[in-house]
Amino acid sequence: MKQLIPALFTVGAVMLLTGAAVYITGWPLAPYIYTIGATMVALAQINSPSKKKSPTIKRLRRQQIFAALLLVLSGAFMLFTRGNEWIASLTIAAVLELYTSVRIPQEEAKD
Numbered sequence: 001m002k003q004l005i006p007a008l009f010t011v012g013a014v015m016l017l018t019g020a021a022v023y024i025t026g027w028p029l030a031p032y033i034y035t036i037g038a039t040m041v042a043l044a045q046i047n048s049p050s051k052k053k054s055p056t057i058k059r060l061r062r063q064q065i066f067a068a069l070l071l072v073l074s075g076a077f078m079l080f081t082r083g084n085e086w087i088a089s090l091t092i093a094a095v096l097e098l099y100t101s102v103r104i105p106q107e108e109a110k111d
Contacts, residue, residue, distance in 0.1 A: 005044050005047055005048050006044075008040050008041075008043060008044040009040070009041055009044035009045070009048075011037075011040060012036075012037045012038070012039070012040025012041040012042075012043075012044060013037065013041055014037065015033050015034070015036055015037025015040065016034055016037035016038050016040075016041055016071065017037075018033055018034075018037070019031065019032070019033035019034025019035070019036075019037055019075075019078075020034050020090065023078060030078075031075060031078035031079045032079075034074070034075050034078055035072065035075030035076070035078065035079060038068075038071040038072045038074065038075045039072055039075070041068060041071060042065075042068035042069060042071060042072050045064055045065060045068045046065055046068065051108050052107070052108050054107065056107050057104060057107050057108065060100050060103050060104050060107065061100075061104070063096055063099070063100050064096070064097065064100040064101075064104070066096065067092075067093045067094075067096035067097045067100065068093070068097075070089050070090075070092055070093035070096070071089075071090070071093045071097075073089050074086045074089040074090040074093060077089055
């Protein structure tokens with residue numbers, strides 16, 4: 001399972017980025033590719049173990065999981081709405097993912 005998580009994350013991230021980039025062209029399969037990739041990224045992040053158990057890291061992990069769920073929600077917006085709600089959801093998720101990807105290693109390195 002330990003080796004599966006990075007592979008799941010990498011494949012999911014490539015699918016997520018491809019689906020989001022190609023969605024603009026109107027290709028009908030783009031939302032499905034994005035949603036499957038976002039789900040894979042979310043599963044990888046939810047199942048990745050945390051090295052430390054400090055309250056700050058637990059809070060950051062919850063934020064990271066919330067961001068991963070927002071990625072999946074963006075896919076639902078792509079599939080079921082024709083507006084730009086998915087862009088707002090994706091932007092919030094990206095900011096949270098970026099923040100937690102910087103802060104979690106900083107907190108883990110403190111000890």
